[in-house]
Amino acid sequence: MANNGNVQSQTITVPGMTYPLVQSYSYDEVNRLSSAVERAIQPRRGNRNSAMIVTGIAAS
Numbered sequence: 001m002a003n004n005g006n007v008q009s010q011t012i013t014v015p016g017m018t019y020p021l022v023q024s025y026s027y028d029e030v031n032r033l034s035s036a037v038e039r040a041i042q043p044r045r046g047n048r049n050s051a052m053i054v055t056g057i058a059a060s
Contacts, residue, residue: 021038023036025037
């Protein structure tokens with residue numbers, strides 16, 4: 001993928017939150033935002049190391 005200045009992802013650290021949020025973006029062929037996804041990875045108890053919470057918005 002060419003580097004055309006579009007933000008592909010960013011990590012957000014908020015004071016008071018234990019774990020960062022990761023936002024990822026994708027674009028269509030004419031560089032319009034086509035989707036945005038936010039993930040928060042948090043430790044879990046038991047056999048799992050983490051849980052992933054995903055929210056997303058798809059452009060129409």
